[in-house]
Amino acid sequence: MGVTIAVVNQKGGVGKTTTAVSLAAALAGRGLRVLLVDADPQSNATSALGQAAIRGEAGLYESLVGDQALGDAVVATDTPGLDLAPATLHLAGAEVELVSVMAREFRMRRALEPLAGRYAVTLIDCPPSLGLLTVNALAAAHEVLIPVQAEYLALEGLAHLSQTIELVRRNLNPELSVRGIVLTMFDGRTNLAREVEAEVRNHFDNTFHSVIPRSVRLSEAPSHGLPIQRYDPRSAGAEAYERLADELLEQLALP
Amino acid sequence: MGVTIAVVNQKGGVGKTTTAVSLAAALAGRGLRVLLVDADPQSNATSALGQAAIRGEAGLYESLVGDQALGDAVVATDTPGLDLAPATLHLAGAEVELVSVMAREFRMRRALEPLAGRYAVTLIDCPPSLGLLTVNALAAAHEVLIPVQAEYLALEGLAHLSQTIELVRRNLNPELSVRGIVLTMFDGRTNLAREVEAEVRNHFDNTFHSVIPRSVRLSEAPSHGLPIQRYDPRSAGAEAYERLADELLEQLALP
Ligand SMILES: Nc1ncnc2c1ncn2[C@@H]1O[C@H](COP(=O)(O)OP(=O)(O)OP(=O)(O)O)[C@@H](O)[C@H]1O
Ligand SMILES: Nc1ncnc2c1ncn2[C@@H]1O[C@H](COP(=O)(O)OP(=O)(O)OP(=O)(O)O)[C@@H](O)[C@H]1O
Ligand SMILES: [Mg+2]
Ligand SMILES: [Mg+2]
Numbered sequence: 001m002g003v004t005i006a007v008v009n010q011k012g013g014v015g016k017t018t019t020a021v022s023l024a025a026a027l028a029g030r031g032l033r034v035l036l037v038d039a040d041p042q043s044n045a046t047s048a049l050g051q052a053a054i055r056g057e058a059g060l061y062e063s064l065v066g067d068q069a070l071g072d073a074v075v076a077t078d079t080p081g082l083d084l085a086p087a088t089l090h091l092a093g094a095e096v097e098l099v100s101v102m103a104r105e106f107r108m109r110r111a112l113e114p115l116a117g118r119y120a121v122t123l124i125d126c127p128p129s130l131g132l133l134t135v136n137a138l139a140a141a142h143e144v145l146i147p148v149q150a151e152y153l154a155l156e157g158l159a160h161l162s163q164t165i166e167l168v169r170r171n172l173n174p175e176l177s178v179r180g181i182v183l184t185m186f187d188g189r190t191n192l193a194r195e196v197e198a199e200v201r202n203h204f205d206n207t208f209h210s211v212i213p214r215s216v217r218l219s220e221a222p223s224h225g226l227p228i229q230r231y232d233p234r235s236a237g238a239e240a241y242e243r244l245a246d247e248l249l250e251q252l253a254l255p
Numbered sequence: 256m257g258v259t260i261a262v263v264n265q266k267g268g269v270g271k272t273t274t275a276v277s278l279a280a281a282l283a284g285r286g287l288r289v290l291l292v293d294a295d296p297q298s299n300a301t302s303a304l305g306q307a308a309i310r311g312e313a314g315l316y317e318s319l320v321g322d323q324a325l326g327d328a329v330v331a332t333d334t335p336g337l338d339l340a341p342a343t344l345h346l347a348g349a350e351v352e353l354v355s356v357m358a359r360e361f362r363m364r365r366a367l368e369p370l371a372g373r374y375a376v377t378l379i380d381c382p383p384s385l386g387l388l389t390v391n392a393l394a395a396a397h398e399v400l401i402p403v404q405a406e407y408l409a410l411e412g413l414a415h416l417s418q419t420i421e422l423v424r425r426n427l428n429p430e431l432s433v434r435g436i437v438l439t440m441f442d443g444r445t446n447l448a449r450e451v452e453a454e455v456r457n458h459f460d461n462t463f464h465s466v467i468p469r470s471v472r473l474s475e476a477p478s479h480g481l482p483i484q485r486y487d488p489r490s491a492g493a494e495a496y497e498r499l500a501d502e503l504l505e506q507l508a509l510p
Contacts, residue, residue: 011297012383013268017408041385042266042415044408092415095386099354128267128383130296131350152478153272153299160297160347190471192478216445223407223447 002033003252004112004122005179006141008165011157012128014149015184017044018218020125022237023145025227026245028081032120032254035074035083039108039137040127041094043087049077050225051086059088063111064136065097070111079227083119091133098132105132105172109140120254130164138168143179148200150186150193150211155200179251180206182244185214210243258507259367259377260434261396263420266412267383269404270439272299273473275380277492278400280482281500283336287375287509290329290338294363294392295382296349298342304332305480306341314343318366319391320352325366334482338374346388353387360387360427364395375509385419393423398434403455405441405448405466410455434506435461437499440469465498
């Protein structure tokens with residue numbers, strides 16, 4: 001029985017996709033079977049792993065709105081041990097279409113249930129909103145990972161995010177817990193980054209020790225369709241996500 | 256009769272809020288009366304101008320879902336000539352609540368109509384999605400301004416954004432046109448930024464000449480509740496938005 005982790009933050013551009021992809025690859029690199037679910041209509045995680053967002057066949061959208069088995073849409077990636085449930089272009093319409101579907105918040109949970117036994121870790125990359133796709137991911141997950149960019153505006157939404165997670169825990173998924181906050185795009189030369197770090201560690205005692213530095217190699221990797229471990233394994237970004245994987249595995253007490 | 260410009264990009268963290276706030280302040284600095292509408296539930300534009308997201312009183316949410324006059328919610332800011340229609344916390348619920356409201360896509364347009372005569376320029380800061388709030392902004396606007404971060408992942412969504420703008424033009428707002436693309440967070444030292452710039456200028460001939468450099472002063476300004484022109488008027492970021500304002504005014508043939 002594996003663990004499902006939703007990577008969530010409604011603030012845009014804070015490193016959700018980069019964290020989901022890089023962490024998934026780091027965990028697969030340790031011999032774990034990992035599934036990455038791309039629940040963002042932008043399908044950035046799908047293209048960052050070199051896959052094309054599904055046009056014709058069934059994908060996540062068809063499993064949420066229809067009854068298509070998600071397992072049929074799962075593809076292997078270039079990284080051994082890492083599979084992907086790609087986003088489909090129609091996913092953008094799912095937020096509105098799901099509004100009137102029965103048990104709308106549980107569609108993703110139902111779609112993932114048949115796959116749970118196959119993977120040690122399932123990561124869900126979420127869009128920058130707290131709409132029905134993100135609520136579906138929170139209802140399907142055991143834990144939440146919150147990337148926070150070391151910038152002022154990224155702090156603002158954390159209270160709202162915590163409230164939403166609490167609402168989901170009370171109404172949809174009692175076992176949901178916050179695994180932790182990961183500081184991203186950290187530039188230690190600026191006062192702002194250090195101030196934000198101090199503020200975050202002060203308010204959230206489950207902030208990971210590993211901090212992801214700002215590193216241009218991380219932003220280049222998606223254009224090659226490769227996770228950072230395959231694009232530039234010795235870069236500061238790759239090493240930081242390796243440390244994060246170590247910390248996470250220690251906490252999860254996974255091999 | 257003023258011009259209404261929606262600042263839109265579903266990709267998160269590309270500089271929509273920073274562009275809307277900085278441009279609004281630069282235009283107000285030239286003696287124009289400017290209204291900034293914060294249509295993002297994160298209410299970043301509201302706090303970047305030193306205001307608090309409205310808790311009790313009526314704001315944009317009440318004008319979209321109810322019949323409250325938006326003019327009652329407009330506040331003056333520290334920048335002379337710049338008014339703000341603040342976001343309200345309930346705005347997060349508007350995407351779902353608007354789904355079953357009559358003429359749901361035109362609620363923002365109706366709310367802004369009584370205010371049109373008072374402002375030379377109205378800028379609407381949008382959330383990182385193509386949901387009903389953004390569609391409302393596109394239906395209410397004459398023009399669209401698209402900030403694009405000089406990064407690979409930011410390129411991916413432009414085709415989807417263009418399609419959505421075309422759909423709105425055909426079904427909701429025939430006079431909508433794209434004013435242009437603004438490259439943001441541009442770090443000329445990286446190949447990636449130069450490649451993205453070449454790609455964008457190649458595909459979109461209405462890309463502004465003015466490019467906004469990556470500048471930590473821009474990301475510090477919101478923590479002081481000030482637009483960059485008041486926080487650090489001689490910074491590279493402030494000067495870049497001044498040039499952008501010049502270019503925009505030339506194109507709009509405004510004084
Ligand atoms: N540590 C880092 N250093 C430098 N660039 C980074 C880093 N992490 C992410 N990036 C880049 O910053 C941009 C935003 O990151 P990313 O797309 O992962 O954020 P996101 O939260 O998934 O965005 P969205 O809200 O649109 O889903 C991307 O262009 C990415 O390549
Ligand atoms: N030119 C710049 N140089 C450095 N930092 C910048 C620049 N423009 C914006 N930022 C910072 O980058 C982050 C993202 O910018 P901003 O919040 O304006 O983007 P956005 O597109 O409005 O995000 P969202 O999608 O969440 O609405 C913020 O922390 C902001 O302060
Ligand atoms: Mg993403
Ligand atoms: Mg914004």
